[in-house]
Amino acid sequence: MTTRLRSGLAAGVAALTAVACAEIASPSRGDVFEWRLVVGTDTLSFHWPASSLPVKIWVEDQFDMPSHIARGIAQWESAFLYNEYAAALVSDSTTADVLVRTITAPPKLAQTVARLPSMVRPECTGATDIDTVATRFQLQLPIRMFIWPRFDPVLNDLTECFQVVAAHELGHSLGLFVHSNTLNDLMYFDPTATRLSNRDINTAELNAHGPSTMTPIR
Numbered sequence: 001m002t003t004r005l006r007s008g009l010a011a012g013v014a015a016l017t018a019v020a021c022a023e024i025a026s027p028s029r030g031d032v033f034e035w036r037l038v039v040g041t042d043t044l045s046f047h048w049p050a051s052s053l054p055v056k057i058w059v060e061d062q063f064d065m066p067s068h069i070a071r072g073i074a075q076w077e078s079a080f081l082y083n084e085y086a087a088a089l090v091s092d093s094t095t096a097d098v099l100v101r102t103i104t105a106p107p108k109l110a111q112t113v114a115r116l117p118s119m120v121r122p123e124c125t126g127a128t129d130i131d132t133v134a135t136r137f138q139l140q141l142p143i144r145m146f147i148w149p150r151f152d153p154v155l156n157d158l159t160e161c162f163q164v165v166a167a168h169e170l171g172h173s174l175g176l177f178v179h180s181n182t183l184n185d186l187m188y189f190d191p192t193a194t195r196l197s198n199r200d201i202n203t204a205e206l207n208a209h210g211p212s213t214m215t216p217i218r
């Protein structure tokens, strides 16, 4: 899977960079990493349509996770110049676009779900499930996110780990479906960065202004 992803990506990055230069009147988009999801022969990209903003996120109220997610939302919102992304915490899980649970990720639901496992950190870890549906060009809502402790949170301060994982998993939920290969990026598979790097920001902006081949459905 990893090899297949990588091999298709180099050409994709070059093509997309060219598109972005034409579409966005900006002197330089800077360095980016490949973020699109390759499923079989399909390359899937996604960003939230303006009509879906703010994205409604429900968070399980444990381990102070709502505040960790709120902090992550603020980080990503500030990465965009023109409010291309906005999200809000909601109390009704049945209408939420994204569900954040604080339990160990259960077995993957189906073949159509792409799991983005992250964060092989000692203290805590995370995973985000993207349901590509059978057509692959639809995104079944809600996106399901899992963030859970690997040490006893009563005996250990997991605050920083939860904050980093929360922001990282949110990056997946806004369309960054592939991990960066650079240590300093928050979207590195095992990040230590506590803030978004310029590459994280450049990539998120490029995604927000590029084509979205997946349509969110319920």
Ligand SMILES: [Zn+2]
Pocket: 116, 117, 118, 119, 168, 169, 172, 179, 188, 189
């Ligand atoms: Zn990840």
